[in-house]
Amino acid sequence: MKCRVCRQPAIIDIRRHNANFCSEHFLRLCRDQTAKAIEDFSMLEPGDRVLVAVSGGKDSLALWDLLIELGYEADGFYVGLGIGGYSDRSGETVRAFADQRGLRLHQVDMRTDYDTDIPTAAKATRRVPCSACGLSKRHLFDKAALDGGYDAVATGHNLDDEAAVLFGNTLRWQTEYLARQSPVLPARDGFPRKIKPLVRLGEREMAAYCVVRGIDYIVEECPMAVGNKHLGYKEALNEIESRSPGSKHDFYFGFLARASQRFADAAPAAGGLIGDGTPDPGIITGHCQNCGSPSTSEVCAFCRLIERSAGARPVTVTPKGRPL
Ligand code: Q46
Ligand code: ZN
Numbered sequence: 001m002k003c004r005v006c007r008q009p010a011i012i013d014i015r016r017h018n019a020n021f022c023s024e025h026f027l028r029l030c031r032d033q034t035a036k037a038i039e040d041f042s043m044l045e046p047g048d049r050v051l052v053a054v055s056g057g058k059d060s061l062a063l064w065d066l067l068i069e070l071g072y073e074a075d076g077f078y079v080g081l082g083i084g085g086y087s088d089r090s091g092e093t094v095r096a097f098a099d100q101r102g103l104r105l106h107q108v109d110m111r112t113d114y115d116t117d118i119p120t121a122a123k124a125t126r127r128v129p130c131s132a133c134g135l136s137k138r139h140l141f142d143k144a145a146l147d148g149g150y151d152a153v154a155t156g157h158n159l160d161d162e163a164a165v166l167f168g169n170t171l172r173w174q175t176e177y178l179a180r181q182s183p184v185l186p187a188r189d190g191f192p193r194k195i196k197p198l199v200r201l202g203e204r205e206m207a208a209y210c211v212v213r214g215i216d217y218i219v220e221e222c223p224m225a226v227g228n229k230h231l232g233y234k235e236a237l238n239e240i241e242s243r244s245p246g247s248k249h250d251f252y253f254g255f256l257a258r259a260s261q262r263f264a265d266a267a268p269a270a271g272g273l274i275g276d277g278t279p280d281p282g283i284i285t286g287h288c289q290n291c292g293s294p295s296t297s298e299v300c301a302f303c304r305l306i307e308r309s310a311g312a313r314p315v316t317v318t319p320k321g322r323p324l
């Protein structure tokens with residue numbers, strides 16, 4: 001197996017590119033693909049300040065590393081969700097990454113700063129944990145970006161993630177979600193721009209990127225993800241990809257180039273979940289009386305969640321994601 005570029009021994013084969021790469025040229029490929037996504041979708045302008053949402057997993061840490069390598073002013077933002085040992089370990093991983101590289105990391109801890117955590121808030125508000133979590137993360141990312149004067153919030157969604165979300169939304173013809181599925185969401189109503197610079201890179205490449213760059217990441221998944229529908233969609237797409245390399249890429253980028261515009265008129269969803277499990281903010285009508293964030297009602301969904309979880313008995317989570 002030889003590198004396509006230099007003919008030296010290769011460390012990875014990428015079947016959808018029909019090519020193998022040595023470590024040096026693999027890293028270059030990752031940087032080039034990230035830069036291409038940023039340019040093709042006008043995600044960032046030179047000089048933009050980016051806030052990277054980091055979880056301690058391979059994708060978000062690789063994204064932070066890649067943005068720094070590409071010369072962007074990129075700071076990290078971590079939310080301690082209070083999901084048992086998983087959150088403890090993910091926080092340690094993120095802090096070690098930032099410390100070793102001298103990068104600036106902003107942190108919020110749900111327990112310390114808001115006197116609750118995701119399992120407790122989910123139970124108190126009778127939401128599924130990923131809904132309470134998505135709502136909280138989105139609120140806190142937006143707030144941190146606006147408070148810090150950042151131009152964009154970047155998340156580590158990769159090609160596998162985006163293709164799986166698209167697959168799920170297409171299976172159910174959720175046209176309002178299809179209308180909003182894009183690697184860049186422009187700033188609106190006081191919300192910062194949202195960008196996904198890793199959409200041209202797959203999950204396996206991100207893991208390899210971390211290994212080659214010596215990035216320590218947390219391998220364990222959030223225990224609350226157990227039974228998540230998207231894992232099933234990913235498996236189905238992996239099966240298709242193994243028989244026909246390049247299918248995921250063609251499915252996702254073909255949609256963006258040739259189909260997504262056709263859904264532009266679909267009514268915006270209000271109050272439901274966007275395909276990736278993030279609650280849709282709906283139509284913004286004013287500002288939250290409590291925190292001042294753009295909101296669909298007098299008190300924003302995050303402040304209501306915090307209010308309703310106040311004083312609730314903390315829920316402990318088992319490693320399998322079940323509340324005790
Ligand atoms: S962290 Fe939060 Fe994810 Fe865990 S509770 Fe669900 S949404 S699965 S990305
Ligand atoms: Zn090479």
Ligand code: ZN
Nearest residue numbers: 288291300303
């Ligand atoms: Zn609020």
